[in-house]
Amino acid sequence: MHVELTILMPCLNEAETVATCVGKAHAFLRRRAVEGEVLVADNGSTDGSQTLAEQAGARVIAVPGRGYGAALKGGIAAARGRYVIMGDADDSYDFGALDGVLGRLREGNELVMGDRFAGGIRQGAMPWLHRYLGNPVLSFVGRLFFRVPIRDFHCGLRGFCREAMRSLELSTDGMEFASEMVVKSALHDLRIAQVPVTLSPDGRSRPPHLRTWRDGWRHLKFLLLFSPRWLFLLPGLALLGAGSLAMCVIALRPVQIGTVGFDIHTLAYAGGAVLLGFQMVFFAVFTKLMGIRSGWLPEDPRRERWLAHLTLERALALAVALFVLGIGLAFQAIGAWSETGFGALSPEITMRSVIPSVTSLALAGELFLAGFFLEALRLPLRLGGRRTKRGMTVLDQELQ
Template identity: 55%
Template sequence: MEELTLTILMPCLNEAETLAFCVTQAMTALSDSGVSGEVLVADNGSTDGSQAIALGLGARVVDVPIRGYGAALMAGIEAARGKYVMMADADASYHFDHLPRFLPKLEAGDDLVMGNRFSGTIEAGAMPALHRYLGNPVLSFVGRLFFGIPVRDFHCGLRAFRRDAMLGLGLRTIGMEFASEMIVKASLAKMRISEVPTTLSPDGRSRAPHLKTWRDGWRHLRFLLLYSPRWLFFNPGVAIFFLGALVSIWLLPHAQRVGRWTLDVDTLTYSLGAVMVGAHISVFAVSAKVFGTLEGFLPEDPKFERLFKFITLEVGLIFGALLVLAGFGILGYAVHLWRLAGFGDLSATRMLRLTLPSATCFMLGVEAIFGSFFLSLLGLKRR
């Protein structure tokens, strides 16, 4: 089968009101640009005759039994005959005649070219204020912060890419978060990503859109968090650990006054608890990184691999054993003070300044020992 230059792909679920307009516009864009291509509709189970409309206008239709925006697009990408794929919703909100803005970027070597509605035009009534001023900017900022992706409009539905490069990413999500997965995985794979300005017009349908603001916004954010163990686990874990450790060191010698407040062993209890929580979250971070790399969710990280050459099972066991011994040492000193008092009553405040750190050392030591075994188990396949 001869490969075409471009496939214009539209996911479709009951889009009879606007599909004819979109297919006609896409066909005209291919013709006016002199590009050898096709219009492909990935139908997600329409019951309003969308399939017949698309076929009647010369488009190709692929049936996708698995429901979901991502499922429809992934099936369409797999069925596409073009070297490049340009995708957009079939709701008349995107302009397929912007094809000349995307194709030169792909031919120049870019792997993924995103439309940017904020640097282009957002027509009146095209985007709800909540999406325009909160949802999209916040999620786009999180994506740039977590992954360093040079994209300012993470959720623009008009984008173009190299088909073979996209198939090589192993995209998995079937819902609206597919839009984020595509960008994140392309970035992690070191693909060339760029943006071009585009226009968003009001949805041409009379019914409500498939997008659900809070549900799908959360699914996008959840995906970004799960694909960044550093921001989900490691950074918070390290911050909590060191904050707890600093406060604990400050309170260990004696109570401290801050204005009219006195901070004593009660505060010390919580600060040492923060040390434990931070350490536990940090172990989650390393475990998630190892698991994600092994399962192919995350790319190999040379710096992380080099770290494992020094932090081995044996190093973790020794470190954990030293912490347990430190706990016994502090406990031994506390028992010694109790013996000097004839095993009678002691100052509760004074003893808590010993028993709390001792218990913390015990728990951190056990965490280090069994955490090292668990990480070693995860790393068996890697090694």
């Protein structure tokens, strides 16, 4: 039989509500005459949730790996439907009102997110900290980093095309699975839509599994790691640009802005900003390339062709130029020292050469090492002496 829809519920000790949720889901399938199934992915319940779900008409599978993401991965792997709509088994979402989600899936969208802020959050359904700080901030970060117009990144009710989601090879086991699903869908250009949904207070007498600060940090960490551009590149370029500008100006003469003066002490901090910014830019390059080669970031032919121009030989040539510059500035400082008979020096004069010299020499060393590390990252991935398909990228082809 063709199964159009699987209604998937992750479950861990939801004896008080799972039967109600399964009953509502079956009622929806009957009302809309949808060929479907209700699937409960049990994550090790000890309160009899499995039996109650089966008695209510659900197909129950056991997922041994612990965690919200692990349960959903197991459920997605076992789903029979062309589409999957997932939601928590705590009766906070109405499984009898899935018309909007299913309709958008039938229109061709591959991921349909619920929007609790548009559909309504009933009194007591979401803690104040989650409603006004956690969810809005993390959703804003997600929209900013990945350019996806999703207002509610962490809504637990969402639908997706089963095969499209399987192709993303989702890997996280914890609560950050919710972010991984949206982020990878955006990175792989899946068609994404959102529909209003209502969040009600859950029907459990026990506290929820979600831990505010721990799980919030795991979501934020995931968003940062999957966006080397915002984690490393943009802050690094800002530091590198500001530090270089300050160094070039102050190395010539002190700068006075109103009653505030900037001299050699600011010059030293500018040198630190240049070094840190340079490292962050290369960390962005390393992370992007490593993510593509390892498969957790999608291939980007345009950027790989750009990176193909950043060869070891060019890095070494630039490192030599920076080294020569640093040595030249050092000799300039030594010349000023010799004019005093190698005696006491005025820091306000000599440090304008010494600090840029040290910065240039340090940059030369970092660039020398970074060039070799980048070359190591470009080595083809091998399994049993054979190059894997994912290991051969556009960058490899350009280098051959």
